[in-house]
Amino acid sequence: MDRGERGLAGDSAGARRREVIVVGSGIAGLVAALSAVSGPEPVRPNVTIVTKGAIDESNTRYAQGGIAAAWFPDDSAAAHAADTVRAGAGLADAVAVDVLTGEGASAIDALIGWGVQFDRGGEDLGGSDRGISKGEAPYARGLEAAHSVARVLHAGGDRTGAEIERALVAAVRAAGIRVIENAVLVDVVMDSSSAADSRVARVAGVSILRDATQPRRDEGLLEFLSADDVVIATGGAGQLFAHTTNPDVATGDGVAAAWRAGAEVADLEFVQFHPTTxxxxxxxxxxxxxxxxxxxxxxxxxxxxxxxxxxxxxxxxxxxxxxxxxxxxxxxxxxxxxxxxxxxxxxxxxxxxxxxxxxxxxxxxxxxxxxxxxxxAAHYSMGGIVTDLDGRTNVPGLWAVGEAARTGVHGANRLASNSLLEGAVFGMRVGRMLNEHVSASVSALGAPGAAALAAGQSAPFDRAALQRIMWERVGLLRDEAGLRAASADLDRMIAPPALDRRSVEDRNLLDLARLTVAAALARTESRGAHSRSDIPETRPGLARPLVSAARPSAPASVPGTSVSMALVGEPALSEPCDQKSVAHSEQHEHSEPHDRSDPRDTSDTEKTSAC
Missing domain, CATH: 3.90.700.10 (Succinate dehydrogenase/fumarate reductase flavoprotein, catalytic domain)
Incomplete structure (x- = not known):
């Protein structure tokens, strides 16, 4: 099938199939893709995975410790939820946490079904033979920081992420899912031709640069891939900082592109620094x-x-x-x-x-x-693209999952080994949504092809300088003077034209750096991973997310562009709660998270949050 035929494919009866592009190939993207194609043949969407490097190059591959889940008989989803909420420093969304912990065991079962080989040799707990055939040793598990019980499964000792990535890549290949490697996301492309209000324009696809590690001889021509739905699963942006555990691909491409397309982002001030590198x-x-x-x-x-x-x-x-x-x-x-x-x-x-x-x-x-x-060293972004519990954003046809998304599940600080679980649980939810819902009609856009990038101001870009600014002034300890100095320094930077992978990444890093600084300035307190030496106290009235204004008038990478942040929802609690309480999990065990269909409606989110 040539590119001009994409979006028109159907089954043998001629019914139109949904065209889905998943950007990113870590656990979240791969699970979303696999879940999307797991339904019955007549409604199964055509899925294409686009990834910046090789398919197995992602943050997932480097995850060592393991994946946490209430999977063992002496554990419970309520206990896991209580630990997650405690770590979240008053900003974890109780409903989202209940989804994560309540569906965690099923996600582990699914990973094992896709071929993940977790370590065995654990103790015989006498209460469950889950996943164990006769004569096999029980699964091993470990204890990690801020967990009340040992619930962390691991693989290869300290190669859990690599094993998960291996198994999921093999499953994707076995499923025949189309994969485009070595292609960097440039932008999410919108179609506003049929919308009376440009603010409700629908996703039309993505623009990419293939093999974009070197400057292109065609002077920045890019390729357009049409789609009914785009799933952003590009991970975090550890490369914002001079010291990070993240690989080179972690430049926040999807979050920046989604924001430029009008998606709301939140909690970008909460960057987790891993204590021990x-x-x-x-x-x-x-x-x-x-x-x-x-x-x-x-x-x-x-x-x-x-x-x-x-x-x-x-x-x-x-x-x-x-x-x-x-x-x-x-x-x-x-x-x-x-x-x-x-x-x-x-x-x-x-x-x-x-x-x-x-x-x-x-x-x-x-x-x-x-x-x-x-x-x-910088390790993980708690914030990202605002989504509901099924991965929908405020932009029709745009979804987000994994570290690139902000569901509220981590609050102001992520609990150890919850990141892989988040990718699996919410990846399955996004995939099911894409599988179960027939495609909405979209306007004919013609055959995808090459288009020229908009002209940009040409100037040398010093990525190392940006990373130093972020490390020294927006790192573990922050204050107003340092943040304002960082903002001024970043405002003097000009992103280069997006002609190759490096320049595309630089534009994204500059956008996200400015958004992060704006959020850190706006959060006038210390909470979780956001620590202000000039305001060391936590303010109960600020136990709610900071959301950027959607659809900016111009990308933040354009000098002089202002970035606005707004607090959304009511404070979670007026006073700190009992740090040992698990009441929030019991309170919401009968909740229906599917009812929260609008990711911008955070009133319920904030009213049910716990500390």
Whole structure:
């Protein structure tokens, strides 16, 4: 089928099929694609996955610790929900959390069905043979920070993400889903020709640059792919910062493109910094699970400082541990903190964490004999494109899932190992929606082809300078003076014309940097991963999301463009709640999240949030 025929395909009876483009190939995008094609043949949509690199290159591939779910018989969705809400620092949406934790076990079953091989060798709990055939060992599980019970499944010791990615890629290929690799998303293309109000224009497809790692000889011609629906599953934007655990592809392309198309984004001020990465080039991540197994954090003088910071010490929520490490490093004049896993023994470390073991030894460090020097690094974006619980955005035909989406499930700080679960649970929900609903008619747009990019102002762009600004002024500790200085510096930057992958990414990073700074300035409190040294207190009245104005008059990457943020909904609570309570989960166990069809209607979201 040539490109001009896409959007007109049908089954043997001639019925028109829905054309779906999924942008991104991590767990969220792959699960959404697989779920979308799992229905009966007559209504099964045609799905195309577009990914910037190879299909198996994503943040998912680098996830070490595991995937959390109330899957074992001595656990419950209510307990998992309570842990998730506690970590969310007053901004987690209770209904979204109930969906995540209540559907988590089914998502694990689905992953196993797609071929994911989780580690075995766990204890016999005597209450369930779920997923276990006669003669097989029970599944293993681990404890991670801020979880009340051990519920984290892992694979290959510390290669959980790589195993999930392997299995899902194989399933996608077996399903015959079309994949376009090495193609960067440039923009979400809208069709307003049939809409009386341009604000309700519908998605028409996407523009991409194929093999866009080098400047194109055709001077920026791009390719248009038509679609009835576009699913943004491009992950986060760790490359905003000078130090990150994210791979090079994590430049927030989908979030920026969706915002330019009119989608609302929220909670961009909440960037999670992983507490423990190797203090070496590349910031190799040292999994939370290492501390879950008993490793401790030490100052340069050997003092176990976390016992004075939080009752859970090294297993406190990530934002608390990361800030404590940063403060300890400041006291030590920049010297790294030490992660001491020597008590666990060489044999255990090599077996339980083979990837970390190889990486540390490659750097000449025997972590079974000496502590590791570690430092925090940007890791995960809690905010993103505003969606309802089925992945719909405020833009007709545009969906978002995974780290690129903001469902409210993480609040102001993500619980360890909930990210992979989010991708699986909400990926399945998006896929089911695309599978169950027949395509709305769209206007004929003609055959997709090449189009010239709009002319841009040509100037050298210093990505490293942007990353330094974000790390130094919009990182773990922020204040108004630093944020305003960052805003001024970013406003002087001009994004280059989007002629190749690098320039497309630079434009997206500049858009998201400005949005992030605007959100950090607007949130005049400290909450979760957002810490203001000039306003250290948490304000109960601000327990609600900050949403950007939809459909900006011009991209933020154009100098002088203002970025507006608005608080939405009522405060979640007037007073902090009992940190040990699980009442919110019991209160909503009979709720119907499908009723929230409009992602912009956050009144219910905020009224049912918990701290």
């Amino acid at each position: 190797l203090d070496a080039p590349g910031n190799f991540l040292i999994s939370e699970a290492v501390r879950g197994e008993g490793a401790v954090l030490l100052g340069a003088d050997g003092d176990r400082f976390m016992t004075r910071v939080h009752d859970d010490a090294e297993l406190a929520p990530r934002d608390i541990v990361a800030r404590a490490i940063a403060a300890q490093m400041a006291r030590q004049r920049g010297k790294p903190v030490l992660l001491d896993a020597t008590a666990l023994g060489a044999e255990f470390l090599a077996r339980r964490f083979p990837g970390i073991d190889r990486a540390t030894r490659a750097l000449g460090v025997d972590w079974a004999r000496q502590p590791l020097p570690i430092t925090p």
